[in-house]
Amino acid sequence: MSLTDRQQAAVTESEALRSELSDFHRRIWSFAEPAWREYRSAAAYVDLLRAEGFEVETGSGGMPTAFHAVWGDDGPDIGLYAEYDASPGHSQDTVPYRKPREGLHPWAPGFTDAHSALGVGALAGALAAKRAIERTGGRGRIHLFGEPAEKVCGSKAVHAAKGYYDELDAAISYHPLVQNTALWDIHNCLYWSVVFTFQCAEGQSTDAPAWVSSEVFGAGAHNSVRSPGAVDALGLMLTATKYAKENMFPRTGLWSLNEAVLGAANATADNLPPRISQIQFSWRSPLIGIQEQILEVLRRSARHVAGLANCEVSMRWVTKTRPGLKNHVMAKTLFSHLAELGPAAFAPEVFEFGRELERVLGHEPSEDPFLPEIHRVVTPQEQDAETRRTLPPWQDCTGADDYTEYSWHAPTVRFFTAKPLLKAVNGDVTHWANNAMNGLPAAIDPVWSYAGSVIAATALCLIDDPDLLKSAREEFEVNREAAPEAYHAPLLPRDFAPPVDLPWPEYVETARGFEWQLPTTADFGEPVA
Structure with missing residues (x-):
């Protein structure tokens, strides 16, 4: 032409x-x-x-x-x-x-x-x-x-x-x-992505054994049994997902699942349960049925590991393409x-x-x-x-x-x-x-x-x-x-809130030059029921 x-x-x-x-x-x-x-x-x-x-x-x-x-x-x-x-x-x-x-x-x-x-x-x-x-x-x-x-x-x-x-x-x-x-x-193919947020609201598990008390071990938080917390939840979620891949979908069709740990304000190691952790999962496959099956296994794993770590878990969508x-x-x-x-x-x-x-x-x-x-x-x-x-x-x-x-x-x-x-x-x-x-x-x-x-x-x-x-x-x-x-119609709703407030890495200018900075947000999505 x-x-x-x-x-x-x-x-x-x-x-x-x-x-x-x-x-x-x-x-x-x-x-x-x-x-x-x-x-x-x-x-x-x-x-x-x-x-x-x-x-x-x-x-x-x-x-x-x-x-x-x-x-x-x-x-x-x-x-x-x-x-x-x-x-x-x-x-x-x-x-x-x-x-x-x-x-x-x-x-x-x-x-x-x-x-x-x-x-x-x-x-x-x-x-x-x-x-x-x-x-x-x-x-x-x-x-x-x-x-x-x-x-x-x-x-x-x-x-x-x-x-x-x-x-x-x-x-x-x-x-x-x-x-x-x-x-x-x-x-x-289709590409979907979500962020799971684990939050540990209670420092001690409510079902701790009755014999665990300050009378036995002495007073002070360092001597108390504490909740596993949000970091344990994240680690368990990552491990459970690796183990559960056979349950997501047979290894055919070249589907893939990737994860990334988002930043959180857990800057110290102490005998305190980490309060929050976030992990992003992204998966691609050729069929919507595969996408939905992977999502269900992720949600199921998130519910269980949250219970093990004495955490609450919520899920927020990042994207959902056709x-x-x-x-x-x-x-x-x-x-x-x-x-x-x-x-x-x-x-x-x-x-x-x-x-x-x-x-x-x-x-x-x-x-x-x-x-x-x-x-x-x-x-x-x-x-x-x-x-x-x-x-x-x-x-x-x-x-x-x-x-x-x-x-x-x-x-x-x-x-x-x-x-x-x-x-x-x-x-x-x-x-x-x-x-x-x-x-x-x-x-x-x-x-x-x-x-x-x-x-x-x-x-x-x-x-x-x-x-x-x-x-x-x-x-x-x-x-x-x-x-x-x-x-035929977009998979996200018209009133979808773009996840721009999640802690994606970025550079900001400070007195020390360009540095990584993580923003704050209170929108962690819906509870994973």
Whole structure:
């Protein structure tokens, strides 16, 4: 599919934005703020978008680091989104050896799968499409959503529940990753997450034996039998969950369950029962029945371990996403532009940087240190067949990402542009050596710039071709109607309170510099009955 004059104008604008937005990308990369705590990153986007003439709602959906930016007076309405959350524990400077960024905690956040580039790629596409419409005239409304906390699949389920995607005519989902391709049939799975809070209200168990008294052991709290407390409850919950995996669901279908211990104010060790502990569980699977079974086992375990530790337990939802809905019309349209405009080209300094990383990793430097995928464009069907080989025949989705929420409200395409990833570490996107390149302009700017051009060209193609948009909508309606009814509406209620007040890690500035800080909350969810 050759580009129209208006699409070519958008691509020209996107290419010009590469130098214009390079410093902006480096700025977002340097902030490296984790989920729900992307205050400086969100503010930077809002300021830039307002300067470009977008109307911006900040704090959209009740999320302080989310936003909804709109430009244009008349449709069609095309939805794009930016992400900008980093991964705690993955700080890496832009140097060819392992080194956390200067002046920060060694386990500070860093960008692994380059959400910094994801957001700037979408931003470039939005600005390029907008500028092309301004230059050439015509209709079109561009929506750019600021989507925090993708690492916990957080914001998109909230935006969907509160109706933010209902007016969209189409949506484009982008991620820098391993290949230059788009998804076809196989999209991402369901992803649910909860936080259990254990609280020890009574320091002593009410059913302690009668012979335990100060007459026997002497007065004083240090000589009293105390409740096991909240830390014991957390430890028991973690252990019980590991033991109970066979009861959650048979080990088929590539489902997974992960946990993280959230911070609490138990800073001393004394003969006092720890009062509060919190643990987050996140699980992904291809079927809602598996999700519900895992949830029930988690709830059952939480009730029992709370009783053993003389605690109360409550549960609060973090997110609840649906699987992705395919759209071949959208995939074919975007892929035509992906193939025509790519793949991205990289300067000699990127290859030299990669060879230096090979040396540090103990490998002989090679002429091309990167995976071959960066040099070619892979068809959606080829990518789909490659993924299919890893799945049971009955499974139609894999992995997790909350972009899937867009796909139930408008025809949606999901695509990728390939980052330079080292062959020496098998392309591991979380490896420090690959993370070092996420802050190197010569390595990362071509990745998001390529995406910006593809996004802008695809957006204008959808805006300018009513028949194409109609075909995409018709396929969307057919596929949606054929899907389980449970997925037709968001799984979270419209009045859902985003979990922004839970103790997610963040950096705050004190007299000592940037330090980890955990906020307080009194909302621990509903009691686990």
